Amino acid sequence: MDIQAGDFYSALSHPMRLRAALLILKMDELCVCELTHALDLAQPVISRHLAQLKEAGILLARKQGLWVYYRINDALPNWALDVIQTTANGIMDSTPYKDDTQAISTMSDRPNQVCC
Amino acid sequence: MDIQAGDFYSALSHPMRLRAALLILKMDELCVCELTHALDLAQPVISRHLAQLKEAGILLARKQGLWVYYRINDALPNWALDVIQTTANGIMDSTPYKDDTQAISTMSDRPNQVCC
DNA sequence: TTGATATATATCAAAAAGTATATGTATAGT
DNA sequence: ACTATACATATACTTTTTGATATATATCAA
Secondary structure, X not given: OOOOHHHHHHHOXXXXXXXXXXXXXXXXXXXXXXXXXXXXXXXXXXXXXXXXXXXXXXXXXXXXXXXXXXXXXXXXXXXXXXXHHHHHHHHOOOOOHXXXXXXXXXXXXXXXXXXX | OOOOHHXXXXXXXXXXXXXXXXXXXXXXXXXXXXXXXXXXXXXXXXXXXXXHHHHOOOEEEEEEOOEEEEEEOOOOOHHHHHHHHHHHHHHOOOOXXXXXXXXXXXXOOOXXXXXX
């Protein structure tokens, strides 16, 4: 996997993209509607941010039925995976990141269960 | 030290700011004219980038005579220091970062020796 | 105090990134 | 085939960031 460090940092430089990436790392895999719910963003907005993270090589998308699931691209170079994991370890217990996790956990009708 | 993760990533999201930060990490301390030389940027441009890194809490400045020396702020939270160090370990051997180091090493008249 | 050097800041135009909104596409159920 | 849902993309508009340039400040030496 060849990613430019500049692109990597640019992709994570938007607060919502950072939150999305860290939340996806923590939950392993999330679909667009779950992220829309957790981050309280309009669907086209989150879609575009996810597209940017995917274009930077940070996320992979998997389509399943109506849903598209995003996850961290584990083919990223180790330094990049380390950076994301280290950031998560450092800040996931603080606001707003911990609330995002909470929002996912308490989301009433997640797909694979019912839908969104 | 309280830094917002978003500000941290934003500060490093510009290619020149990332190069400057990694170069400063490697060389411990560099003045503006050394960075201007190594990164081949106009002085006001590098000054502004350095000001942004300082404002984000990533760099500290120390004035000595005519020169201002910048260094990594070691009061950053550990996750942030780890992230920078991990990135450096991962990419400093590749272009353009290795060339920046080379440019500093071969710079003919660095201050503390003669001046710039 | 004059001049030279190093750095910072201000201003403005250009470029990039962001948001909101509308629309398009794909899938699944009826 | 029709409808609803999930997601992506295009468009127009606004805001932010960046780069060039000019100018200001600070330090030191003559």
